[in-house]
Amino acid sequence: MAKGIPYNIALKHYRAQAERPMPQTDFGEELLRQYHPDYLRERCVDLTVGPNAGDPCHRQLAEVLQGDARIDEADLAGSPEVETDVLVIGGGGAGCAAALEASLAGAKVILATKLRLGDSNTVMAEGGIQASVEKDDTPQQHYEDTVKGAHGELDRSLAAQMVMDAPEVIRWLIQQGMQFELDQYGDLMTRRAGGTSAPRVLYFRDYTGLEMMRVLREAVFNSNIEVWDYSPAVELLSDESGHCAGAVVSSLKDYKYILVKARSVIIATGGIGRMHLNDFPTSNHFGATGDGLVLAYRAGARLRDLDIFQYHPSGLAYPPHLAGTLITEGVRSAGAYLLNAAGERFIDELKPRDYVAAAIIRECAEGRGVYAGDGQGRPSVAGGRTPGATDGKCGVWLDTPSIELRQPGIIEKRFPKLLHLGTKCGIDPRKQPPLIYPTLHYQNGGAIIDREAASTVPGLFCAGEVCGGVHGRNRLMGNSLLDIIVFGRRAGQAAAKRAHGFGRGPKKITIEHLRNFRRELMLANMPLARKSPLLFPAYAKFDVDSDYDGLRKTAAAGFIND
Amino acid sequence: MSNDPEKLISLRINGKDISAPRSHSVIQALWYAGYPRVKGVGCLQGVCGSCRVLVRRAGSNKVTTELGCELLIEEGMDVHFLIYPTPPHQSYRLEEIRSSWEVQAKFHEIFPEAEHCRHCAGCTSTCPKGIDVERGVELASKGRFSEAGELFVECVMCNLCQTACPEMIAPNHVALFSRRVTAYFHIRPSNLINRLELMRKGGLKVIE
Numbered sequence: 203m204a205k206g207i208p209y210n211i212a213l214k215h216y217r218a219q220a221e222r223p224m225p226q227t228d229f230g231e232e233l234l235r236q237y238h239p240d241y242l243r244e245r246c247v248d249l250t251v252g253p254n255a256g257d258p259c260h261r262q263l264a265e266v267l268q269g270d271a272r273i274d275e276a277d278l279a280g281s282p283e284v285e286t287d288v289l290v291i292g293g294g295g296a297g298c299a300a301a302l303e304a305s306l307a308g309a310k311v312i313l314a315t316k317l318r319l320g321d322s323n324t325v326m327a328e329g330g331i332q333a334s335v336e337k338d339d340t341p342q343q344h345y346e347d348t349v350k351g352a353h354g355e356l357d358r359s360l361a362a363q364m365v366m367d368a369p370e371v372i373r374w375l376i377q378q379g380m381q382f383e384l385d386q387y388g389d390l391m392t393r394r395a396g397g398t399s400a401p402r403v404l405y406f407r408d409y410t411g412l413e414m415m416r417v418l419r420e421a422v423f424n425s426n427i428e429v430w431d432y433s434p435a436v437e438l439l440s441d442e443s444g445h446c447a448g449a450v451v452s453s454l455k456d457y458k459y460i461l462v463k464a465r466s467v468i469i470a471t472g473g474i475g476r477m478h479l480n481d482f483p484t485s486n487h488f489g490a491t492g493d494g495l496v497l498a499y500r501a502g503a504r505l506r507d508l509d510i511f512q513y514h515p516s517g518l519a520y521p522p523h524l525a526g527t528l529i530t531e532g533v534r535s536a537g538a539y540l541l542n543a544a545g546e547r548f549i550d551e552l553k554p555r556d557y558v559a560a561a562i563i564r565e566c567a568e569g570r571g572v573y574a575g576d577g578q579g580r581p582s583v584a585g586g587r588t589p590g591a592t593d594g595k596c597g598v599w600l601d602t603p604s605i606e607l608r609q610p611g612i613i614e615k616r617f618p619k620l621l622h623l624g625t626k627c628g629i630d631p632r633k634q635p636p637l638i639y640p641t642l643h644y645q646n647g648g649a650i651i652d653r654e655a656a657s658t659v660p661g662l663f664c665a666g667e668v669c670g671g672v673h674g675r676n677r678l679m680g681n682s683l684l685d686i687i688v689f690g691r692r693a694g695q696a697a698a699k700r701a702h703g704f705g706r707g708p709k710k711i712t713i714e715h716l717r718n719f720r721r722e723l724m725l726a727n728m729p730l731a732r733k734s735p736l737l738f739p740a741y742a743k744f745d746v747d748s749d750y751d752g753l754r755k756t757a758a759a760g761f762i763n764d
Numbered sequence: 765m766s767n768d769p770e771k772l773i774s775l776r777i778n779g780k781d782i783s784a785p786r787s788h789s790v791i792q793a794l795w796y797a798g799y800p801r802v803k804g805v806g807c808l809q810g811v812c813g814s815c816r817v818l819v820r821r822a823g824s825n826k827v828t829t830e831l832g833c834e835l836l837i838e839e840g841m842d843v844h845f846l847i848y849p850t851p852p853h854q855s856y857r858l859e860e861i862r863s864s865w866e867v868q869a870k871f872h873e874i875f876p877e878a879e880h881c882r883h884c885a886g887c888t889s890t891c892p893k894g895i896d897v898e899r900g901v902e903l904a905s906k907g908r909f910s911e912a913g914e915l916f917v918e919c920v921m922c923n924l925c926q927t928a929c930p931e932m933i934a935p936n937h938v939a940l941f942s943r944r945v946t947a948y949f950h951i952r953p954s955n956l957i958n959r960l961e962l963m964r965k966g967g968l969k970v971i972e
Contacts, residue, residue, distance in 0.1 A: 317803075317805075317806060317814070318806070318812075318814060320812065320921075321806045321807070321812055321814060325807060325811055325812050326807050326809055326811055326812075333956075334959070335953070335955045335956050335958075335959045336955060337955070337958075340968055341963075341968050341969075341970050342968070342969075342970050342971065345970045345972075358972045359972065362970040362972050365970060366963070366969075366970055369956060369959045369960050369963060370960065370963075372956055373956065373960060376947050376948070376951050377858075377948060378858075378944070378947075378948075379858060379940075379943065379944025379945070379946075379947045379948050380944075380947055381913075381943060381946065381947045381951065382951065382953075384951065384953065387954070388951070388952065388953055388954070389953045389954055389955045389956075390953040390955055390956055407917060409811075409917065409918070411811075412811050412920065416919070416920075416921050416940060417940070417943075417944060417947075419921070420852075420937070420940050420944065423852055423855075424855050424856055424857055425857075432803070454802065454803065485809075487806065487807045487808070487812070488805045488806055488807065488808055489806075521787060522787045523787050523788055523789045523792055523836065524809075527809050528809070618917065618918060619811070619918075622810070622918070623810075626810075626834055738802055741795045742795065742800060742801060742802050742805065743795070743798075743799075743800035743801075744800060744802050
């Protein structure tokens with residue numbers, strides 16, 4: 203890999219400039235094929251066991267989907283049992299929306315979450331939420347932009363449902379107490395997203411997700427919903443007809459298992475960023491390790507699009523302790539350019555995210571990036587691994603001073619998080635551009651669902667990032683905060699409805715499906731060494747930590763993974 | 765080279781002596797030194813309020829509160845993680861407030877301790893986001909909810925202010941209440957209402 207121009211030299215040549223010409227080059231699909239990490243076929247394998255056997259899947263994800271369970275029957279002997287109508291697994295935006303709706307419909311709801319309520323990618327979302335509310339915009343346009351961004355490879359009925367629900371979702375959020383940016387007449391303000399035909403993103407500063415999450419969390423705490431924090435689910439339960447009948451929930455507080463028997467289960471565990479696919483840094487929460495995909499897959503749920511992920515163009519590339527941190531697309535939407543080390547634009551900054559990310563990777567791979575190594579000419583550690591991960595030290599400028607030149611004061615007013623981030627990097631983004639590089643941001647694929655958020659396994663519902671099909675091969679900015687509330691609410695309503703109509707009578711509830719899955723793994727000669735779900739990224743050393751409150755260098759006994 | 769990011773820094777975290785490169789945050793330093801840490805780790809981007817730490821810097825008696833994911837390690841630093849406290853003790857539902865005329869009365873029913881503020885500034889000095897917390901409580905107590913909420917735009921609900929309050933006020937929840945009633949009663953965007961009305965009448969269907 204060409205290393206790029208050293209940071210200090212590139213910075214010396216950088217000049218803030220209000221206008222710069224749009225580059226004329228358009229590489230189209232070829233750009234994606236050559237530089238987008240999804241197109242590296244050697245990064246994929248075909249799954250050998252489970253409902254998606256034969257389908258392509260990212261290598262690292264395949265390892266956990268085809269991993270062995272953390273538990274077997276012996277672990278569960280004597281474990282307490284709890285019954286509920288609806289069990290929600292996951293405490294982010296989708297999980298909270300689902301729990302609130304199920305509770306409102308009269309169901310007894312338990313919400314179990316791996317860390318604290320609200321610990322999720324939702325809280326980190328910055329840019330906003332799409333809903334067609336402007337007079338020259340329609341749900342149809344919203345739908346068509348979504349289809350186009352997705353490269354046409356999406357579940358059209360889900361996308362149609364999402365755009366039609368969008369305005370009502372905004373009303374629901376306001377009634378939960380969420381604020382949005384308003385103009386002088388009290389109307390919702392909108393901004394453009396990459397790949398949209400009209401300004402459609404509603405937002406609150408660059409804290410849209412934080413505002414949403416703290417409001418939903420407060421709403422859940424002030425309801426009848428029972429919240430179990432520090433309680434990751436490690437497996438689903440099934441009945442004799444293979445329907446989902448609850449989950450095995452572990453506790454990080456007392457290291458015990460609880461069997462939660464539920465009439466409906468909703469998985470809302472989010473994505474996989476902390477698996478650091480292709481060695482990329484991530485914008486994701488610490489808990490985003492794909493647990494829900496593993497649980498659903500072993501219980502027999504069909505997944506889709508397991509080979510396509512979103513790399514957000516503007517992750518911070520420097521300094522290293524903040525690498526991967528997100529800078530909202532709203533900054534580009536406000537007119538910030540992307541510049542290579544020579545100060546040239548190289549792509550229309552408001553193309554869909556996959557194109558923009560690929561273009562940044564291209565600039566760096568071809569030596570036109572800015573190299574922020576030690577400044578002493580030490581070679582790149584990851585030299586040669588192109589495209590994709592650099593050593594996290596190469597990037598391009600996000601030209602924030604240019605928007606400040608055009609609209610003085612805009613950064614302080616509209617992007618307080620960016621300003622705060624600048625302080626942490628030791629730069630003032632109004633005067634000096636941050637260095638960015640694509641960061642692993644979103645799992646486009648996931649569990650297959652219908653309009654009611656039902657998975658292919660009866661009794662199991664899925665909502666939010668854990669699902670696939672809504673965004674096809676590429677998601678637009680502002681469509682994920684929308685997706686989680688639309689399908690979170692739908693899942694909650696449908697799960698409560700199913701629980702009400704549930705026949706009584708004895709049902710044998712077991713983890714029998716695990717035995718079958720394990721047999722399949724053995725027949726296929728798959729290694730049983732890898733345990734899943736992961737629960738935490740490897741660097742947190744969860745599996746050697748037997749004391750979660752303290753520090754223990756050498757743990758005597760593993761907790762689950764003994 | 766004095767600002768070499770790989771230079772090792774020695775410090776103490778939760779009573780353990782460790783060393784890690786100076787470019788690391790407190791949490792990264794722990795992981796680097798081989799210690800597990802699961803609890804108290806969240807978004808790692810300064811917006812979830814999970815990784816609250818007490819910090820004393822070398823040669824200083826002053827103890828400050830910060831977020832461990834954002835705090836870069838320094839030579840001789842002494843750091844302690846604070847375990848996340850219990851959820852809020854007060855309880856309310858927005859739909860039980862019948863109109864905006866009642867908000868102030870309801871507020872003092874839900875948060876009776878808010879008007880007992882001693883103005884000790886403990887809450888403000890613990891805030892890792894630099895919010896004027898005490899002022900927010902005062903404004904809310906006077907019924908100025910919109911203004912109070914506006915001060916807390918950057919609040920990540922880390923609950924440090926609640927921990928610091930001798931009167932058991934939960935300033936962050938006071939502020940969130942203020943923000944929520946503002947939206948619940950006063951955000952009525954005409955562009956959204958128009959759109960909802962048009963769709964209620966069956967307009968604007970999507971053709972797949």
